[in-house]
Amino acid sequence: MSHLLLPSATLEQKQPIYKVESGCLISKNADVTVAYRLELPEIFTLSPSEYEALHAVFVKAIRLLPLHTVVHKQDWFVEDQYAPGFGEERSLLSRSYERHFFERPFLHHTCFLFLTKTASGRENWNSLSTLLSRSKIVPKEMMEEKRLTTFFNAVSQFVRLLADAGISFTQLTDADLCGTETTTGLLEKYLALDLRDVAPLVDLDFSEGLHVGSKVCQCYSLGNLDDLPQHLETDVRYEKLSTDRTPFAVGFAAPVGLLLGCNHIYNQYLFVDDHHKTLKTFEKKRDNLNALALYSRQNAIHKEFYDLYLNQAVSEQKLSVRAHANVLVWCEQEGDPKQLRDLTSSAIAQMNCKPRENTVDIGALFWAGIPGNAGDFPSEETFYTFAEQACCLWNVETNYRSSPSPFGIKLSDRISGKPVHVDLSDAPMKTGLITNRNKFVLGPSGSGKSFFTNGLVRQYHEQGTHVLLVDTGNSYKGLCELKKGVYFTYEEHNPISFNPFYVVGKPDVEKRESLKTLLVTLWKREDERVSQSEYVSLSTALTHYYLLLSTTPRVRASFNTFYEFLQQEFKAYLATEKVREKDFDLDNFLYVLRPFYRGGEYDYLLNSDKDLNLIQESFIVFELDNIKDHPILFPVVTLIIMDTFLAKMRQLKGVRKMILIEEAWKAIAKAGMAEYIKYLFKTVRKFFGEAIVVTQEVDDIIGNPIVKDTILNNSDCKILLDQRKFLNRFDDIQQLMGLTEKEKAQVLSINLDNRPGAKYKEVFISLGGRVSKVYGVEVSLEEYVTYTTEETEKMRLFQKVDSGLDMPSAIRSTAQELREAG
Template sequence: MSQLLQSAATLEEKQPIYQVEQGCLISKNGDVTVAFRLELPEIYTLAQHDYEARHSAVVKAVRLLLNHTVLHKQDWFVEDKYTPSFEEERSLLSHAYERNFYERPFLHHSCYLFITKTASSRENWTSLSTLLSRPRIVPKEMMNEDLLSAFFNSVGQFVRVLSDAGIGFSQLTDEDLCGTEVKTGLLEKYLSLNLSDTAPMTDLDFTQGLKVGSKLCQCFSLGNLDDLPAALTTSARHGNLSTDYTNFFVGFTAPVGLSLNCNHIYNQYLFVDDPAKTLKSFEKKRDNLNALALYSRQNAINKEFYDRYLNEAHSEQKLPVRAHANVFAWTEREADVKELREQTGSAITQMGCKVRQNTVDIGALFWAGIPGNAGDFPSEETFYTFAEQACCLWSMETNYRDSSSPFGIKLSDRLTGKPVHVDISDEPRQKGIIANRNKFVLGGSGSGKSFFTNGMVRQYHEQGSHVLIVDTGNSYKGLCTLRKGVYFTYEEKQPISFNPFFVVGSPDVEKRLSLHNLLVMLWKRENEAVSQAEYVSISTALTHYYQHLAADSSIRASFNTFYEFLQGPFTAYLATEKVREQDFDMHNFLYVLKPYYRGGEYDYLLNSEKQLDLTRESFIVFEIDNIKDHPILFPVVTLVIMDTFLQKMRQLKGVRKMILIEEAWKAIATPAMAEYLKYLFKTVRKFQGEAVVVTQEVKDILDNPVVKDTIITQSDCMILLDLRKFMGRFNEIQEVLALSEKQKALVLSINQDRRPGVRYNEVYIGLGTTVATVYGVEVSAEEYVTYTTEEAEKKVLFDKIEVGMSIETAIQAYARELREAG
């Protein structure tokens, strides 16, 4: 303990806050402070013009404040570790994902703003005027109710202006500031440099610098104009994330914010004194220097400085203010102090500022940083400037935030790799950011596209979504097996087969129409018209067939029994109704459909032995790579796909549905299917559904009208992976995808500055025209072996299953082998 603070009683006497009442801090000097917690934009999501817009808003808000108001913005960056959520109901892969990030280190950021009304006499107080070294005196003017009312009104206006600029405000309550019996308040947290809700009070030792409990503190400040660069800006170019074609910007103060990887507090002070009085004193100093200019060239130079300041203040109506910024960094290990100094000094240097460490006055600076005590800040540590320059020192970004939505997927914070809960479907739509949930995914080969889509699909399915996937590369076989889904594929020994005639109960209108279209497609050529009599006859046949099944439960629904029904009862019915052959040629109809009947070439196709109601199956994969060019099989499969998802859309009320079409969309985008895709993308949102199209070829989006005119225009969520190899023609991609310059810079920054020693890729997610963020896609070993598209790796997994392992055991065994192999 220092000589000033000999005991706990002395600490009680010297601490500056007299009372907390109605959310306001009242100091022993009579200063009144309103405290807020701020919610800032996420780092790496702002463009240069975004920083400028928020800076302009802050300057505008500052001009609304009363004279003798102090703004104290306090940003805490505290080392923390990710705590996984191990819930009993978590799936194998969810549990493995959480375990993969166990105790992943990151900086926890909390931002507070304290707006203090001081007496007019406070602006020239020095470090000798603080309550650490003088008795309590309350200025008379601070007892004026009208003055306090005007102050609160100005604070309200200040908050409204910044809220409109996208900065979130929540006023701190008495409990937030003082704490409760079970929870520590902010005042105690600051005095112990501990944001924990159970932070204990600690000793403060000022004898050799500053020691808070076991924490050894270092302080670096910007308290003199000479400490600053020649020009201050709102943002700075991030070299590692920029390219030859784009400039990527972060905040000017980012080096002392989230980029400074140690425990620290970044304090920013702005003092609004009496502008008229300030300018008048500068006029007087200018005149004195002018009179002494003949005796010293330095006097003449300083006189010019005052002239320029005064001219700018008057001509541009700028507000003169005082400013200060400092960084308090701490560590509990004596051996780390040197590295801490170097790390903090390097960060300040990156801003173009001079490094100045405070030792003698560290106590006064720390004491002034107590919430509500900014009025005690020593004036000799401040410098005069304009509000525009002072606000450049404000940190205006925070780390990634979890979505408040209960639905979503887990991705990674780009800066540290910490898991982040992200909702890219519901919350954005509720907020009006997007109008539909459709997604377009573009990423080159090897960009991590399959890992992202597998992860997204898995998490959607685990949260109750029905998922239907159309694939061409066995990318989802492992996941489908794990999720106990239905996997349709064509192999010579085990050809693809369905039973579209099987339904639970009686078929609805949609199902009858789907079967009608299937029969017409099998019978007629693509450009061959269907007469009204033929249309009615097929519809009547389907109605009578299901009546026939209802009357005889021994008959199993399939194409075979339908064909036999046509041969017998329905042929007799047509004869009874005297339907002419020229109106409906039953002989031709049966002849053309015969290859699909028992003993025919394709008798397996529509007569699956599995009694599957695909509408009720929640995970379905159609692997169509082997049949995408087949003139018979492919049209039938695509019609079954259409029917399955349409049935889900119409029948499953209150259930989320997703159809994901991988590279297969190129085969499906035929003239007949193009209309279906248009219908699907436009209407799926009405049925709590979303359509997702995935491609890896840039030429597909540039040359295919179905993609440009339907898929992209109807997809409000744009998901892009590493496209740097297309950097030379990115202007074309930018035009088709309607990307802004900010979004372009984000996309081309993907994988540019990955953290060493960690295997992951990055993904850009754009929501509507306003929200765009780059996330990390990092998976556990268990997820890797499930999602991998490498044929050799998939073979290892399924070989284990063939020898008797369950899919879960095989995944765990293979993942363990990978971890052991390093």
């Protein structure tokens, strides 16, 4: 028995695009298409009301289009891998972070929109009419210029309307569509199902289903009313991130968008036919069904449906359209088609739709999906509805986008964990989202707060920021050691020690003022008043002391030498000037400050033998855990901290500065330092700086007026970690921090749907109450070792340092041990 072998058709003969000119695709049916690339809102960032508003804009835009226009929205979701940047200038932790995410898989989303003006109505255009099936193609005469002008004007209005709603458009050029000598155009990319810039030419096989090169394709359509739910919504409740109190919304089509974890294209079609002609046709069908209603109850029911449709179209002025959506999925030949089928069917079922696989007609649907060929879509695959319902089928979300700003930090995408570049400071200031760079961080113990703040500080420092940290828990000891920073802490054998009298050059007015404040704090009780004559005497003493230092190089600046200067030279000066004891009691002053002089109880505190210029030190940590309740040491240390940062603010012009105060802010606020904190939070933005306060107790916020009136009001960036411990009291937190219902839902969704097997925590970030997202905080093992607050793990690291290893080597060694231990 012989077989008749038919010759294969060439793609050049069959492909439906006649010409690409001036950014327009012209098909062999004389259809004209304008193509755009769209930037949609990011997933998990919209509230139900925002979905409704976006949907209303889509419907309004559809109404602008002339008759016989086809809207084809094509969303590509292609498996990709994260490609990190390894630069020589990168630090140990930065390189380890990039290595940790090397080739992390994720779905790359690209959205295209094709607006097609057909040469005629296509209500009855079936599969046999398409350019794929017809043997002879006779191009129709091009439409008259007036119709095209009307169409292009409508397209401009369509684009402007959606752009005003926050969706950015980029019109595709001839090179984007057709390619160049070195790059592949979108037409070829689609026919190869490959979005790479250099996509290979492949064969198309329609004999058994659809094979595109080595890819095995399946198609599932939403083109039948029986397959759709009774009601279409703009958004649906996403159970995985919802709680009993807070529903979490995603778009209606999200299950077949980013939440469908395989290679796929989601095609959405909307056909603007002659509305009045459609209604007349339905009136005739309704009359026929009415006449036959006595013979069949089914006819009576269908007649009622037509009545309902026609009544809504007339009374509510709704636009009658045809719609269709389909999901084209594919895998390589060695893949598992059954797994792909199960995955896609499940996704469609989550939309309360019936999954219907296209087998015989997959070729026609694939062919109609060619950019610019939407006019060739077979009408039997569409259903009649209104524009409102048709737009519910549209995918309206995309991946988290990285900020184009050169400054920022790396956090993780919520679905795949892919790194995302996030700017919390500069870009939001420029766009007006925030008016200051200050941040407030709230996270209970164990929520991953230390890992987030360590990562934030580390990345800011690597980008040139001067960092000053005030801590009560050794959270930053590893990072400080790695950065060769200055670490101040109090231990019995190594007590905390400064030299506030050391300055480079002459002390400026602010330095002298801070030294006077320090001396007054040591001398007087909080409730004691300082007289004007006492203040003038201290000012004179400091002026003469620094004059002595400038003329006597052998005298070293310290509290000891200042004390000795007061005992001798300054005592003689007061006698000469006949300063009375009641104006300035020098003996009392010397007696009260005697404990801080050589041989006294606190002689170590202000006489450090290290001449550190703290203004030029870029990484400083003050660890106050052991002295936060000390009545003498704590006030002195906090004064020195504030003096150091205020000096940095004013002297380091054009240098970014950050002060991060952990739980120590509670003690600082109680020690008469409230005015410092108020001043700091209100003025730091003027000096290219930011203040960050970190706390873990809700009562600290609710019960402290400093936080409520100063810190929260002057922190436009609010950062919250897992709040499930405070679930019963979260309404108070929401009210105090001014969180919207959307932000509340986002906060309470933290860590509800973390990827199985991955070790990370999530964090909520709100910028000015206008933009808010939840990110993952995932770190490499090297970062984990550096940031951890677990005592045993910190001991293991510092034992290696004590044994002679430098900090980078100790971190690598400890991380490798953890890696080998699994």
